[in-house]
Amino acid sequence: MPKYALVLAAGKGTRMKTELPKCAFPILKKPMIEYIVEGVEASEVDESVAVVGHQREVLEDLLGDRVAYAYQEEQLGTGHAALSAAEVLEGKEGTTIILLGDMPLIDEEIIDGILATHERMENDLTVVTADYENPEGYGRIVRDRYGRIERIVEESDLALGQDSITEVNTGLYAVDNRYLFEMLRRIERNPNKGEYYLTDIVEMMKDDYSIGSYTIRDAIKVMGVNDLYAISIAEKYMRDSINRKHMLNGVSMINPETITVGHNVRIEGNVTINPNTTITGDSCIKTGAAVGPNTEVHNSVIEKDAEVRHSLVYDSIIRTRSTVGPFAHLRKQADIGPDNRIGNFVEVKKSRTGEGTKASHLAYIGDARTGDNVNFGAGSITVNYDGVDKHETHIGDDVFIGCNTNLIAPLSVENNVFIAAGSTVTDDVPTGALAIARGRQINKEDYAKNLVKPKKDAGAPKKPNGPEEAHASEPPEEK
Ligand code: UD1
Ligand code: CA
Secondary structure (H helix, E strand, O other): OEEEEEEEEOOHHHHHOOOOHHOEEEEEEEHOOOHHHHHHHHHOOOOOEEEEEOOOOHHHHHHHHEEEEOOOOOOOOOOHHHOOOHHHHHOOOOOOEEEEEOOOOOOOHHHHHHHHHHHOOOOOOEEEEEEOOOOOOOOOOEEOOOEEEEEEEEEHHHOOOHOOOOOOEEEEEEEEHHHHHHHHHHOOOOOOOOOEEEOOHHHHHHOOOOEEEEOOOOHHHOOOOOOOOHHHHHHHHHHHHHHHHHOOOOOEEEHHHHHOOOOOOOOOOOOEEEOOOEEOOOOOOOOOOOOOOEEEEEEEEOOOEEOOOOOEHHHHHHHHOOOOOOOOOOEEEEOOOOOOEEEEEEEEEEEOOOOOOOOEEEEEEEEEEEOOOOEEEOOOOEEEEEEOEOOOEEEEEEEEEEOEEEEEEEEOOOOOOOOOOOOEEEEEOOOOOOOOOOOOOOOOOOOOOOOOOOOOOOOOOOOEEEEHHHOOOOOOOOO
16 A cells, blocks of 8 residues: 655744744754654655645755645645645545654654554554643543544643543544545634644544554654744753764763764764764764864764864864864865864864864964965965955965965965965965065164163052053063
């Protein structure tokens, strides 16, 4: 039997109180909807449809052609949303699993478990439930005295006595696709909220169709995220379970509650992650590497035995045995070669360095390519921007760049070059040259006394804001 997934993601997410449509809201820097679609993709589902509406283009951009789309122009409720998928799914033989776009902790095991149970029990409709100590916000499952599901009651419609029910509707259903759309068309507006409730199909089907239920034991995995507090709970759960998996694989985490690792990050064994570190996106940390403390890594690779401390690393690669930080910023597309040293207050952008290159303090390297064994002195800068365009700097092997050097791009510095400290280099430098590009020093003999006036009366009280104070470079001596 073919299997279809129908993901409802058209809602605005009013309770989030943010601009972004709820299902696009990130958890561990990844949009919520992607977790659901990844779960569906890894499951036995053959075809999936997402219902989009509010800011549909945001979701369509995120998902591309991973799913088919149905459009719900006006958000008139979950029943109305599901019905919007008629144009794609109606008339097909098979089982449809309905999922909500706000259940980011779901995975393929749950999806396949629901589908398998639905088929095994030969149900027409399987309602997926969970037990919550605090069921606030969820629709409650009302059962008859034989334990059969009679209907689902939304929180705002609970009758007296029903508020003690802790079995909730997860919003997941498996349903025989032949009957689904006929039922959806028969849903009437809820008099309270004026919306078409998908949950109404239970009561409609209970007499003439076989309805079963399936209870998820790990209830948190099907939690619905409606507000920013729920985002934090989902994020905490996801963080803990991801960290646990890595630790069991031989990753050492110091203070793991302060460490956030994204869903798709790969970390090899024998890696150490120090406190207050966030590694997200498509990142990979290889064996022997150490990351953190106080470090952010996003979409980046840290190779074997490399080290990054107190630094930001985005869309970059740090090759083997290199050390980065403290307080370095690899902004985007930095490719730090093997055995490099990128030190304090160094920013690197769109640049590639060869082996054994060093920029130990206070440097900006942008739009540059360096060979092996290049030394950037403190304060050296590749001046890549002329106010209109960006230009490149090419540096060969074995180049020594003195402190406070400006390399004005476009510029080519060949192999075995020495650049004198304080130079502003505007012309290419040939192999083996010493480049000096700065004002010559003049020493005026016996002249300093004209500039530095000795204090006349050391004993006299100081005037407030007097010239002595304004020019003082040292704090007054303590008595
Ligand atoms: C829904 C269920 C509730 C269940 C809970 C589980 C209904 C009426 N209620 O409530 O029984 O316990 O989920 O988490 O079904 N959506 C649309 N179009 C709409 C409205 C919603 O696409 O017109 C989408 C939303 O984007 C969201 C999902 O459907 O992803 C669920 O909507 P939401 O408003 O969060 O429903 P709940 O109130 O949580
Ligand atoms: Ca919800």
